[in-house]
Amino acid sequence: MRREIPLIITAIVGFTYIIQFFVPHWPFNILEGLLTSWMLIIFAFAIWLGALNLLKVSLDKISKRSRDWPYAIITIAGFLMIAIPGFLFSGGRRFQDPGTAFDYIYQNVYSPLSSTMFAMLAFYVASASYRAFRARTKEATLLLLAAFFVMLGRVPIGDVLSSFLPEGYRMSQMADWIMNYPQTAGQRAIMIGIALGIVSTSLRLILGIERSHLGGE
Amino acid sequence: MFDKLLKIDRRIIFIFVALALIVPMFLTITQHISVSPEVQIIYDTLKGLQPGSKVLMAFDYDPPSAPELQPMAVAILKYCFKNNLKVYIIGLWPQGPMQANMAIDNVISDPTFKDNPPIYDKDYVNLGFMSGNELVIQGMGSSFLHTFPRDYLGKPTHQLEMMKGVNNFSNIDFIVNLSAGYPGTVEWVLFAVDRFHAKLAAGNTAVQAPQVYPYVHAGQLSGLAGGLKGAAELEKLVGFYGKGTKFMLSQSFAHMIVIVFIIVGNAAYFITRKK
Numbered sequence: 419m420r421r422e423i424p425l426i427i428t429a430i431v432g433f434t435y436i437i438q439f440f441v442p443h444w445p446f447n448i449l450e451g452l453l454t455s456w457m458l459i460i461f462a463f464a465i466w467l468g469a470l471n472l473l474k475v476s477l478d479k480i481s482k483r484s485r486d487w488p489y490a491i492i493t494i495a496g497f498l499m500i501a502i503p504g505f506l507f508s509g510g511r512r513f514q515d516p517g518t519a520f521d522y523i524y525q526n527v528y529s530p531l532s533s534t535m536f537a538m539l540a541f542y543v544a545s546a547s548y549r550a551f552r553a554r555t556k557e558a559t560l561l562l563l564a565a566f567f568v569m570l571g572r573v574p575i576g577d578v579l580s581s582f583l584p585e586g587y588r589m590s591q592m593a594d595w596i597m598n599y600p601q602t603a604g605q606r607a608i609m610i611g612i613a614l615g616i617v618s619t620s621l622r623l624i625l626g627i628e629r630s631h632l633g634g635e
Numbered sequence: 636m637f638d639k640l641l642k643i644d645r646r647i648i649f650i651f652v653a654l655a656l657i658v659p660m661f662l663t664i665t666q667h668i669s670v671s672p673e674v675q676i677i678y679d680t681l682k683g684l685q686p687g688s689k690v691l692m693a694f695d696y697d698p699p700s701a702p703e704l705q706p707m708a709v710a711i712l713k714y715c716f717k718n719n720l721k722v723y724i725i726g727l728w729p730q731g732p733m734q735a736n737m738a739i740d741n742v743i744s745d746p747t748f749k750d751n752p753p754i755y756d757k758d759y760v761n762l763g764f765m766s767g768n769e770l771v772i773q774g775m776g777s778s779f780l781h782t783f784p785r786d787y788l789g790k791p792t793h794q795l796e797m798m799k800g801v802n803n804f805s806n807i808d809f810i811v812n813l814s815a816g817y818p819g820t821v822e823w824v825l826f827a828v829d830r831f832h833a834k835l836a837a838g839n840t841a842v843q844a845p846q847v848y849p850y851v852h853a854g855q856l857s858g859l860a861g862g863l864k865g866a867a868e869l870e871k872l873v874g875f876y877g878k879g880t881k882f883m884l885s886q887s888f889a890h891m892i893v894i895v896f897i898i899v900g901n902a903a904y905f906i907t908r909k910k
Contacts, residue, residue, distance in 0.1 A: 536699030
């Protein structure tokens with residue numbers, strides 16, 4: 419029964435969602451609303467579960483002195499530094515209002531730190547491009563040329579450099595062409611492949627063929 | 636010499652990139668920003684809305700993506716408030732409503748709105764963050780009030796003036812999704828557009844934009860602004876120049892530096908290979 423009950427729930431919920439997509443009328447519209455509300459509640463609990471799990475994993479790491487355990491202290495300190503002012507010293511429900519302790523931390527600590535982490539990519543991308551973008555093969559040359567046109571076409575200086583070319587052949591227009599045709603064609607192929615994969619995996623789950631998520635064999 | 640060039644210390648590249656990013660911030664060079672057809676569609680759709688029309692803005696990003704997406708948010712908000720469009724803000728990312736607040740603050744500090752600043756529950760409402768990813772969009776298709784029982788200030792949404800007559804997507808004239816990943820534009824297309832036939836435009840980070848191009852061609856997206864260039868294009872169209880335009884110069888120089896390094900690297904590679 420440990421395996422059958424989850425399989426039955428999966429099948430009922432899966433079929434309900436499929437049917438209500440094509441038949442959005444009673445009773446399927448009611449069922450859809452009910453199931454969506456349940457799932458939103460589960461999502462909300464999942465956030466709590468995630469936060470508690472983060473604490474548990476980090477505390478375990480510290481107590482066992484596992485590899486890189488000092489970073490776990492920073493994780494917990496960061497978690498508490500934003501959670502405690504948010505819950506206790508930011509005016510309750512209006513914790514996101516301008517001027518609260520939570521808002522102060524968000525604007526002056528979280529926002530600049532996370533932006534800095536992301537901004538560092540610019541440096542690593544430049545360094546990686548220098549080393550990796552080599553015209554070693556025909557395919558690599560094509561990639562290199564596409565990158566050249568898109569990078570220059572996506573900034574105003576590209577049109578300045580290509581202003582001597584006739585209308586329709588300037589950098590921005592070349593970049594638009596690459597994005598709209600070869601790039602979109604490739605994306606479509608990937609998207610259709612992913613969609614077919616999702617459909618087949620979903621059907622296997624709903625029909626109970628795929629059971630690995632339930633554990634066991 | 637060319638061998639040394641191939642093994643150049645990455646810190647030298649970092650210095651060049653840093654200079655390319657920082658120096659242009661102190662320069663005042665006027666740049667011509669060409670508008671792509673995808674961004675023009677967003678502006679044309681906004682322009683076609685009657686005063687009082689309802690625009691839903693979904694802030695699905697966090698601070699790392701703000702340099703690209705925040706200028707888009709500010710430009711669209713300024714256009715909406717100037718043209719008396721009602722703005723409904725939500726976030727599928729927890730940080731989204733905070734980013735929306737920062738964008739609203741930016742609008743309020745603009746001298747254009749000094750005498751007529753946007754007023755909460757008259758010009759805009761912020762329904763806050765709701766966990767549940769695409770299920771939130773699905774829930775909004777049935778009922779906004781049910782999905783967002785309270786706004787981000789904690790006030791029951793049914794008491795908000797702007798929520799009167801707003802039940803689901805059929806009461807919204809235009810949706811603008813500013814997205815940096817999941818949940819984001821793909822989910823809005825799959826649920827709000829395909830399922831509930833809403834009219835949607837998107838502002839994406841430069842990394843994410845290529846992924847949603849097929850939706851523009853299929854007519855599922857009414858416009859797409861990609862990266863800082865998209866933000867600069869939007870600013871040009873709505874007539875409010877901000878950080879999108881300002882930072883384009885830095886981006887121009889940075890791209891140039893990367894291209895110069897790639898050319899130098901390839902030249903050194905071919906010369907050493909011949910040897």
